[in-house]
Amino acid sequence: MCIKRILAILMTIVLVFGLTACGGGSTNPASSAPASSASQSAPSTSPASSASSQASSRSSKSNKLVVYTALNEDDIVTIQKEYKELTGIEIEYIRLGGGDLAARVQAEMANPKADVMVGGSVDLYDPLGAAGAFEKYTSPNTKDIDPMFVDPNGYWNGWYMGVLGLVINTERFDKELAPKGLERPKTWDDLLDERYKDVFVTSNPATAGGGYIFCANQIFRLGEEGGKEYLKNLDKVVHHYYKGAGDCISPVATGEFIVGMSWVHDIFKTQKQGYPIEIVIPEKTAFEIGGAALVKGGPNPENGKAFIDWLLTKEAGELNRDIANRYSVRKDVAAPQGLPAIEEVDLVDYDRAKAGDMKTTVVEWFEKEITANRG
Amino acid sequence: MAGGTTLRESIKEMKRLKNEPLLLVAIVLIILLVGYFTIWPVIKVISVPQASDYAQLFAKRRWISALKNSLFMTVVSTLSCTAIAFLFAYVVSRLNVPCKGLFRFVALLPIVSPPFIVALSYILLFGIQGIITKGLLGLHVDIYGKFGLWIVQTVTFFPYAYSVILGVIQKISPNLEYAAYNMGATRWQVFRDVFWPLCRPGVAGGALIAAVNVLCDFGNPMMIGGDLALLPTEAYMQISGWYDMNTAAVLASALLVPALAIFVINRFWVGKRSYVTITGKEISLTPLKPPAWVKWGLFSLTMLVSLFVLLVYGSLALGAFTKAWGYDWSLTLNNMRYVLNKGGQIWNSIRFGLLASLGASLLAMVLAYIVQKKQVGVNRLLDFLAILPGAIPGIFLGIGFVMAFNEPPMELTGTAAIMVLALLFWNIPTCYSACTAGLQQIGASVEDAALNLGASSFVSFRDVILPLLKGPFMSGFVLSFLRSVTCLSVVIFLYAPNTIVGTISIMGLVETGQWGSAAAFTVTLISIAFTVLKVSQVVLRRQGIRLEL
Numbered sequence: 053m054c055i056k057r058i059l060a061i062l063m064t065i066v067l068v069f070g071l072t073a074c075g076g077g078s079t080n081p082a083s084s085a086p087a088s089s090a091s092q093s094a095p096s097t098s099p100a101s102s103a104s105s106q107a108s109s110r111s112s113k114s115n116k117l118v119v120y121t122a123l124n125e126d127d128i129v130t131i132q133k134e135y136k137e138l139t140g141i142e143i144e145y146i147r148l149g150g151g152d153l154a155a156r157v158q159a160e161m162a163n164p165k166a167d168v169m170v171g172g173s174v175d176l177y178d179p180l181g182a183a184g185a186f187e188k189y190t191s192p193n194t195k196d197i198d199p200m201f202v203d204p205n206g207y208w209n210g211w212y213m214g215v216l217g218l219v220i221n222t223e224r225f226d227k228e229l230a231p232k233g234l235e236r237p238k239t240w241d242d243l244l245d246e247r248y249k250d251v252f253v254t255s256n257p258a259t260a261g262g263g264y265i266f267c268a269n270q271i272f273r274l275g276e277e278g279g280k281e282y283l284k285n286l287d288k289v290v291h292h293y294y295k296g297a298g299d300c301i302s303p304v305a306t307g308e309f310i311v312g313m314s315w316v317h318d319i320f321k322t323q324k325q326g327y328p329i330e331i332v333i334p335e336k337t338a339f340e341i342g343g344a345a346l347v348k349g350g351p352n353p354e355n356g357k358a359f360i361d362w363l364l365t366k367e368a369g370e371l372n373r374d375i376a377n378r379y380s381v382r383k384d385v386a387a388p389q390g391l392p393a394i395e396e397v398d399l400v401d402y403d404r405a406k407a408g409d410m411k412t413t414v415v416e417w418f419e420k421e422i423t424a425n426r427g
Numbered sequence: 428m429a430g431g432t433t434l435r436e437s438i439k440e441m442k443r444l445k446n447e448p449l450l451l452v453a454i455v456l457i458i459l460l461v462g463y464f465t466i467w468p469v470i471k472v473i474s475v476p477q478a479s480d481y482a483q484l485f486a487k488r489r490w491i492s493a494l495k496n497s498l499f500m501t502v503v504s505t506l507s508c509t510a511i512a513f514l515f516a517y518v519v520s521r522l523n524v525p526c527k528g529l530f531r532f533v534a535l536l537p538i539v540s541p542p543f544i545v546a547l548s549y550i551l552l553f554g555i556q557g558i559i560t561k562g563l564l565g566l567h568v569d570i571y572g573k574f575g576l577w578i579v580q581t582v583t584f585f586p587y588a589y590s591v592i593l594g595v596i597q598k599i600s601p602n603l604e605y606a607a608y609n610m611g612a613t614r615w616q617v618f619r620d621v622f623w624p625l626c627r628p629g630v631a632g633g634a635l636i637a638a639v640n641v642l643c644d645f646g647n648p649m650m651i652g653g654d655l656a657l658l659p660t661e662a663y664m665q666i667s668g669w670y671d672m673n674t675a676a677v678l679a680s681a682l683l684v685p686a687l688a689i690f691v692i693n694r695f696w697v698g699k700r701s702y703v704t705i706t707g708k709e710i711s712l713t714p715l716k717p718p719a720w721v722k723w724g725l726f727s728l729t730m731l732v733s734l735f736v737l738l739v740y741g742s743l744a745l746g747a748f749t750k751a752w753g754y755d756w757s758l759t760l761n762n763m764r765y766v767l768n769k770g771g772q773i774w775n776s777i778r779f780g781l782l783a784s785l786g787a788s789l790l791a792m793v794l795a796y797i798v799q800k801k802q803v804g805v806n807r808l809l810d811f812l813a814i815l816p817g818a819i820p821g822i823f824l825g826i827g828f829v830m831a832f833n834e835p836p837m838e839l840t841g842t843a844a845i846m847v848l849a850l851l852f853w854n855i856p857t858c859y860s861a862c863t864a865g866l867q868q869i870g871a872s873v874e875d876a877a878l879n880l881g882a883s884s885f886v887s888f889r890d891v892i893l894p895l896l897k898g899p900f901m902s903g904f905v906l907s908f909l910r911s912v913t914c915l916s917v918v919i920f921l922y923a924p925n926t927i928v929g930t931i932s933i934m935g936l937v938e939t940g941q942w943g944s945a946a947a948f949t950v951t952l953i954s955i956a957f958t959v960l961k962v963s964q965v966v967l968r969r970q971g972i973r974l975e976l
Contacts, residue, residue: 125935144924147935151670156920158672159829165841165923176670256654258489259664292571292653295664299649302547302940306753308554322940326751419489426654 117143117355118165120157120347122150122172124321127376134371135362141355150176150261157347161185164349167356170363173261174208174343175408181207181345189346189357193364201341201381210341211363212372213379215397216266217316218243218332219301224251224310237311239335240270240282248289251310255297256423258415261340262297262315267414268407269338272400280417287422305329315340316391320377333391335398342378437804444803450884454803457794461812464852468827469819473680476673484677493656493678498685500573500657501642504580508637509630511581512588514729516629520596521714524726526733533733534589536740537582538909539953541930543937544945546650548742549579551753559738571653579647582736584640587857588633590906594899595629595864601714608715617715625868632864635693636857639817642686645916658682659820666822679823686818690811740953746946753942762947769932769948776912776928776952777959779843783850784858784907790851791858792900796888799866800874817856821916824853829920841923849921850911857910858903865899866892901967905960912956 121128125147132143148156150172157169157180169177169186180186181203188206201210218237225236232247243252255263271279291309294300300312301319305327319331344360346353362368369380377388387393444451484490515534519527537545552559553570560568569575599622607617645659652660662678665671716722746752750759766773794813798806816824828849832839839845869892877887915930922931929952936945 124939125932126939146922146924148919149667149938151667152919154670155666155672155675155826156829159826159920160833160840162830163833163838163840179670258656259661260668263668295649295652295660296668298938302753302942303550303554305751305940306547306551306556308550308556318940325940325943327754327940416487419487423654423656424488424492 114352114355115141117141117352117359118167118350119143119145119170119359120153120166120168121145121147121170122153123147123170124376127372130375131368131371135359138362139358141359143359154180157185158183161348164347165351166347167350167352168344168346168359170344170359171342173214173340174203174210175261175340175404177203177208177343177345178205178408181205185348187346187348187350187353189360191357191361191364193361196384197364197381198383203343203345208343208345209360209364210381211344211369212342212376213339213381213394214315214317214342215333215339215379215399216262216269216313216337217319218334219304219312219314219319219322220330220332221304221307221310221328222330223328224307229310236330236332237334238332240273240337242334243289243311244282244285246289248311250289250291252289252312253291253300253303253309254286254293254313255300256293256295257418258423259295260297262313263293264411264415265338265340265402265407266313267418268410269336269400269402271410271414272338272402272407273336280421283418284421292426293423317376317378320388331391333397336400337397338400338402341381440802440804447884450797450801450803453793454797454805454809457790457797457809458805458812460790461794461815461852461855464848465812465816465819465824468824468831469683469815471830472676472823472827475676480673480677481680483674484681489656490658490661490678490681493658493661494681494685496573496655497642497658497682500576500580500655501638501685501689503577504584504641505634505638507577507581508585508641509588509592509634511585511732512592512633512637513626513630514725515585515589515732516593516596518725518729520593522717522722522725524722526730530729530733533736534586535905535909535957536586536736536953537584538586538906539913539956540583540740540743541646541913541915541933541949541952543646543650544933544942544949545583545739545743546579546647547753547942548739548746549575549651552738552742553578558742570651572655575651575653576648576655579651580641580644582732582739583644583647584637587640587906588630588637590902591633591636591861591864592626592629594861594902595632595868596626597898598865598868599625601712604715605712614715614717628867629864631693632860635689635814636817636860638689638693639686639856642682642689643818643820645820645822662820663822676823679820682820683818687815690814690818743946744950746943747950748947749943751943752946759943762943763951765944766947766951769929772927772929772932773952773955775843775846775926776930777955779846779850779926779928780908780911780956781959782847783911784854784904786847786851787854787907788858788862788900788904791855791903792862792893792896794855795859795862795866796892796896799863800871800892801884813859814856816852816854819853821853821914822919824849825917825920840921841926843926845921846918846926846928849917850914853914853917854907854910857906858900861899861903861906862896865896869895908960909956912952 119128123131128145128147132145135141135143146156146166153169153172154176157164157166160166161184169180177186186207189209190202190206191209194202194209197210203209220236229247229251234245234247237243254266257264257267267279267283270282273279274282297314298318300314301322303309304312305322316331316333319329323329323331344363346356346360350356364382366382366384369382369385372378373380373385373388377391379387379394444454515530518524519530549570551557553568553575555561555567555569557568560566570578603621603625604617607621608614612620643659645657645663648655648657648660658678658681662675662682665675665678745756747762748758748760749756750761791813794809797803798809798813828845829840831837832845839848874887874891877891882890913930915934918928919931919934922928929948933945933948936942936948
């Protein structure tokens with residue numbers, strides 16, 4: 053009787069786990085394959101260069117590539133198709149927002165599943181490189197590119213650029229602001245007009261990368277004092293600070309607010325959906341560099357390198373421009389349709405190193421002088 | 428009571444377990460499992476930051492106000508959630524009014540909405556330019572801030588409390604109320620002194636689940652919160668906006684403290700009092716009828732809330748079939764066409780949801796039974812383990828899982844198993860509260876009778892407790908299933924190319940401004956989830972089990 057009882061309780065518990073294990077088992081074959089190859093290659097890559105040739109000889113036969121990306125779903129699907137036609141290599145991808153993606157790459161560091169990380173600001177790549185998540189790799193194709201788009205530490209390769217801009221709801225602007233005598237803003241300073249009060253939204257530098265770059269933009273443009281003065285004055289018209297830079301776009305698109313600050317390529321995506329919005333790139337705007345880096349200990353390192361090389365070609369730059377409306381870092385790739393050439397975009401002299409150093413103090417200042425006075 | 432005495436008692440109780448080897452095995456297994464799958468991942472995350480990072484928590488103004496705001500919102504939203512949940516549960520179970528099916532449906536709907544997507548619906552309807560607020564009523568309402576968030580959180584989270592409270596009210600037999608009434612108590616006195624105390628375990632259990640959900644909510648504050656800083660959003664944005672794992676982990680740990688406090692307060696409030704209503708001498712009568720004005724007053728209130736919810740979700744449904752939701756309302760099927768290509772993801776959502784919630788409800792039931800009905804010396808520890816996963820923000824459970832189970836002996840990353848396991852343990856508190864609330868009403872005498880007649884713990888559990896627990900068990904199961912299907916935070920770090928689920932796509936669509944497709948995906952997910960429930964309801968009814976929806 054005792055045995056029967058034990059069996060019965062065990063069954064209850066085994067049932068719980070038996071079922072979950074079945075669920076796991078049934079879909080595993082595909083995903084466990086890269087996992088096992090990763091665990092084999094992981095020890096071989098740790099004794100650095102000597103083993104890397106060994107790894108490459110094995111993976112040269114592989115026609116798979118695992119990409120962790122912060123690009124848009126549609127864009128990575130197009131790249132996947134194009135790259136398959138070009139090279140026969142099958143891309144498997146995971147798509148997440150930039151910070152989430154970086155967090156995942158770091159969390160998997162003990163046993164990496166990805167070959168390359170692609171897309172998202174290089175500001176995210178720096179700490180990952182320092183943490184040891186990347187293999188140093190500077191593509192030979194970077195020789196055609198301005199050195200500011202190449203990591204001095206050798207981890208990331210910049211392959212596209214994003215600029216900050218304004219999203220404007222044209223319908224409400226024409227109906228409500230134009231009669232008051234306002235024209236579309238052309239500079240950051242135009243926004244200080246009190247007629248924008250409560251119809252302008254932007255994002256908080258404490259939570260949004262883009263929100264901080266915007267603050268740094270003003271400091272690089274006007275000097276430290278001038279920049280802070282500007283942010284204080286701008287605060288008078290800001291309805292509220294969203295937590296993410298991208299969060300400003302939809303409310304403007306649907307007419308809840310009239311003007312918002314965000315990344316131009318993100319605004320463009322919403323514009324494509326048919327909302328009545330217009331993109332303005334103000335003078336002296338800031339930019340981010342979109343990166344690509346080789347993950348240390350990934351299952352197919354050679355394919356990863358080849359893919360990064362490809363991203364830096366003219367063809368890839370043009371493809372990315374056409375599907376995602378992003379500027380290429382290559383001078384021989386024309387600007388996205390409907391946007392001015394990058395030479396015409398008046399970029400601020402953005403010092404990435406300085407921006408990184410002063411982040412804590414600027415955010416703290418912003419908290420004290422601006423956010424603290426809000427509800 | 429001195430600590431020493433309790434410890435000695437605990438040890439004495441543990442010694443008694445020798446006679447119940449099965450129970451002992453079950454307890455050890457449960458402690459190991461829950462420990463390994465919840466505490467271990469949490470430790471992994473918490474040990475990322477240095478001590479100096481933790482010290483910063485109190486140095487930064489923003490985080491102190493985030494902590495204050497989080498606590499404030501949790502208190503006010505939980506109060507209103509619980510009140511509305513009680514109203515719904517009372518109307519559905521005790522009043523003879525029409526539209527009960529509608530009320531039941533409305534009280535499940537908000538659970539199945541993935542984060543972010545419904546917020547746009549609120550803005551479109553009740554925002555500054557809202558169709559209702561400005562267009563219809565001509566008001567200038569600013570919903571961005573505490574007030575708007577309070578309304579939205581109340582509507583989003585009352586269903587969690589509702590299902591627990593309902594499970595308990597349905598089990599309260601009206602006999603006692605009749606007795607009191609016949610002895611001259613007024614209807615109000617009957618309600619206050621007889622009915623309400625019997626509801627207390629349910630209300631407390633419901634409030635606990637609602638509070639933890641409000642506390643960990645990050646989707647609503649992102650869109651509606653305005654300038655309000657809250658702990659979960661700050662923690663999430665430290666990863667998502669800044670990729671600062673140290674700070675994020677610090678903030679998430681700060682979230683654990685109030686979450687655990689909620690748990691302690693809850694236990695204190697329910698206290699040692701037990702209200703036993705299933706005594707083995709069952710007589711069922713129709714509930715005491717309240718006066719007509721009370722009945723219809725409550726009905727109208729319930730109806731008002733229901734209409735509000737329907738409006739919000741109706742707008743979402745409309746968004747699924749319009750060209751540019753919120754701007755161009757002309758109808759289109761393009762969004763649905765997009766969803767049709769994603770059948771595999773929807774199948775994954777359903778499959779993982781079913782497995783996870785089945786596992787969670789079984790494990791939680793055994794756990795609740797041992798904690799409530801057995802004095803085994805480690806009751807408090809078990810109780811704590813069962814409720815702990817609820818205090819961990821989903822996103823951290825996810826990151827913790829990747830860190831903890833990415834190397835041998837448990838190399839699970841990229842598999843379906845890791846998705847199911849994470850959802851399973853994330854859902855244990857939900858199921859556990861439901862079962863606990865149900866168990867607290869089952870009198871010891873019922874089980875004593877079985878034990879005295881020679882049944883073992885296991886037999887009395889299977890033959891006496893289980894049949895009485897069917898209701899709470901099923902409500903826990905249903906709730907977990909709906910939560911799993913619409914969960915984003917837990918799975919975001921766990922999915923692999925072949926285990927992608929619907930909510931991941933919805934998030935991607937929201938990020939790229941494709942609200943129409945996102946709405947279509949959400950509507951499809953909601954419809955399928957309800958269809959699955961409906962089918963299981965029919966199948967179970969054939970087996971003689973009633974599944975309340």
